[in-house]
Amino acid sequence: MFDQFTAAVAAARTPGQRVRAQAMLENAACAARLSSMADLLEQAHRASGSADRDRWRCDNWASVCAQIGAAQTLTAGMVNSLLTHAVVLREKLPKVGAVFAEGLITYLLVRTICRRTALVKDPAALAAIDAELAAELRGWGAKSLDQTDADIDALILRHDPHAVRRVQDVVRSTGVTVDTDGATGVSRIEATVEATDGAAFQRRVELLARTVCDRDPRTADQRRAAAVGAMGFGWDRLPCMCETDGCAAASRPAVGGVVIHVITRRDTLHGTTDQPPPDPEPEPPTTPEHPEERFDVDPQPPDDGDEPSPDPDPDVETDSPNGESGSNPVPAGDLTAQRRGLVGEQPRMLSKPLREYTITELVDEVSADRGQYCPASPGVILGGPVLPAPVIARLAMHATVTDLIHPGHAPPEPRYRPSRALADFVKARDLRCRQPGCTRDIDDLDHTIPYPWGPTCASNLAGFCREHHLLKTFFPGWSSVQYPDGRIVFTDPDAQSSTSYPGSRLLFGELCEPTAPAATRGTPPPKHTAGLTMPTRAITRKQARDKRIDDERERNTPWAEQYLRDSIPPF
Known part of the structure; x- marks a missing residue:
């Protein structure tokens, strides 16, 4: 299928020719990828029992999105957008899809076309718009985003004035x-x-x-x-x-x-006051929410008598805190002073008015202050962004500090629901949903090997958003294997495997130290859902999408009617 495109790339003699040939190859490959996504959705709908799953909370669409996200390491939002456009090209705009498959237009333009034509419902109008657009796209040329929107809307106006996308003004109000x-x-x-x-x-x-x-x-x-x-x-x-x-x-x-949970190390908390941090409070009882404003936890690996860490690699220079060598390293600052420097009036950049400087004086004064290296480690909001140490030190002034203890090789807990300490550790280790490509917050802790066949321990617990928890529990064809270091290997319905690593692996690698392996009791069934019921939707995803289109068309009615009246000649 791509022979002609790869041949054109190979035959290109100049960089300019290669750029043109490679751009067409990229466009055609993207079109083929979207087509395969549409094939994957059709395959899911043909599977046995598929019709009943359209009302599942985690339906066929969600399963296919998870499969695509795992294959490409894409977020759920991106995959939803790609699959939507794949379906539009397959079902509503096949001629535009054919132009895309020839490598003549980019995905950016295809995305715009799919978005601008989303409200067109009449099959005849859709066919006419598809045909005219396909003809126009072969000589479309370079246009700005605004001009592209305007030209597509002008075409839609001729066939269906009610389908012009105008509701953005209402939504953004x-x-x-x-x-x-x-x-x-x-x-x-x-x-x-x-x-x-x-x-x-x-x-x-x-x-x-x-x-x-x-x-x-x-x-x-x-x-x-x-x-x-x-x-x-x-x-x-x-x-x-x-x-x-x-x-x-x-x-x-x-x-x-x-409650906002923030994970950091003890060295960051040392900058909050001149006093040593308080002793950790005893573990509170298991409750839906911990009564605190901030949750600053200190990852502590187990003290199991291991040898101390070896010295740094002798080939790595460590003359200064930030790795710079030489006689003028960046100085390490005081965390308390850096924390206090976050508030107050903005310091003046220059000591005198700009007009009084020569170029040399200006360069010398601006480059004189090289700044300070922060002596403490950064932290992270659970499910959120990384925070610099001075910001965390300031937040910790009015927060509850709780130690996070690595469970080490502790035995499993004798119950289904994990203790607060174990649950906090698993959430801190995982940070986000463990489904490959998902960036949502953790809603549930799931036993990888279903309880009671699998134990309640760190090596058998993982954090998931609600949708992917339901996918893992109910949807046929999905399976996973978890390892003591927190890695999880997922296998999708096509037997393709993807590996998910704990979110703390880069910032807090000690949280990924192996814990006690999960020992199974007996052989669990492939999908243990006895006594459980998949939550259902009030309406299917397609019905919800159709309703949104109808509502937006209805809001466009007064404007469309006025447009049609104004289009009538006065004679």
Whole structure:
């Protein structure tokens, strides 16, 4: 199938010719990949019992998405988008798909076409749009995104005015977006709300920002930003950061019902105060939520008498904390000072106005401060981004600190539900759902070998989001094997294998130290679902999609009717 494309690449004589030939090969390969995804979905629908699974909470579509995500290490959102476009090309726009298969258009353009034509329902209109688009695409040329949208919409207008995508203006009128920068530990929150809600929010932020004492080092804007976080935790006041004895506003507020788990090492907590960290509290009883605002845990490998770690590789230079060698290494800073440096007025970059500098003086002054190396390790929010050590040290000032103990080779627990200590360890080791390609938070802990055949121990427990927990438990054809170091090898219905590694492997490798192997009791059945029932949907995924299309077309009706009236000539 790709012989002509690979032959064109081989025959190219210049870099420009190779770029053109390789671009067409890439486009054709992407088209073939989408076609295979559509084949995989059709195969799932042809399987025995498939019709009943369309109402399952984890349905045929979810199983195919998991299979594709595992094969390509793609997130669930990306796979959903790819499979949707594959189905659209197969069922609604086959002629556009044929142009794509010839390598003449990119996936970016195909994605735009699928999105802009999603509201077209009439088969005749779809066929006409497909034919005209396929003819136009052969000479489409380079266009901006806005011009591409406009040209596709103009074609849709001629065949189905109700199908033009205009609902974005309605959807974007209200909503909240939280965008987190994993490198800095800062989130940007954007919200569009009604005027009364905005006024109430502004007043609440101002009141919370004033609950600290006059010695708090933060600026007014920084206190207002911290007040937004206090509202999220359900606090009735803002903890003061003056760090002076006797401050009445410095204590941690009462629990507000929201728990954020942060995993870090002990060296990061040493920068929070001048006092050593408190002794770990005894394990609390198993409850749905641990009553604390922050959950800072310190990964501790088991003390089983192993020999100390060998010295670093002698071939690796370690003259400075960040690996630089030479006479002028970057200095290691003090974590407490770095934490305190996160608040207060922004320091001046230059000591005098810019206009008074020569180029040489400006370069010398800007490059004089090389910064400081952070002496402590970073941490991570459970299921979230990595946080720098100074940010965690500041958060830990008003958090509950609980030690995380590696279970080592401890025997399995004699019950189905793991203890709080074991559950915390497994979540900290895995960080996110263990299904290959999934980035969702952990909702459930699952026994890889079903209980009671498999034990309740770290080597037989893994964290999953709810959808992939249901997939692993109920859906035929899926199986997995877990190893003592936390690795899990998944096998999909096509007998293809994918390996999932614990999320803590890079930052907290000690959490992946092997634990006691899981010993089975008897031979469990392939899918032990006796007495269990897969949750079902009120309507199928297709019915839900059709309803969204109908609702959006209905919202377009007034505009479409006005457009049609304006299109009538005045004579």
